[in-house]
Structures are given as structure tokens and as C-alpha cells.
Amino acid sequence: MLNFKNSIDKFVKVAESQERKGIEKYGQRLDPLDNKHDFLEMALEEQVDGFKYLHAEINKRKYALGMIRGILSEKVSPETYRELDVYLKLLEGWKQV
DSSP states (O other): OHHHHHHHHHHHHHHHHHHHHHHHHHSSOOOTTOOSSOHHHHHHHHHHHHHHHHHHHHHHHHHHHHHHHHHHHHHSOHHHHHHHHHHHHHHHTOOOO
């Protein structure tokens, strides 16, 4: 339940921030009857941007995890490496089979 509450709290915080940004940019709240903007097109553009952000973050994390694995394999004991490997796999989204 805590994760759900944290998610809702984060959603509200970001929604409020986005509302403020929208008012600053457009001088008013979003008006669903506004015919100056194509909200579907705007949403499509936002989704594409979101995909690009997610893809960039995935690649950044893969790179960082690879660098960490390389450093660890050279500088720590096998026991420590095995222990850290569990957490690296967690960050990589590894699912135990």
C-alpha cells in the first residue's frame, strides 16, 4: 500500500508542477474547448518525447551497469562480486527463472 500512496503522491506533485508550467507557457489553464490546439497531436508528441526519454535512460543505465560490472570483476573478491551481482541484476530487471 505504501508504494501505491507514493505513486499517487508523486502523480499529484508532477500534475501540479505541469499545471503551473502550462499556465506560465499559455497564460491559462488547459481549456478542453480551446480550438487553437490539437490536443491529440500534442499528446502524441508528448508520448514520443516520453519514449525517447525512457529509451535514453535505459541505455544510460545499461552503460553504467556494464561499467560497474567491469570494475567489480577486477577489484573485488568473488564473494563480494556474487553479493553485488544480485543487486545489479535487480537494477537490470533480471527475473529469476
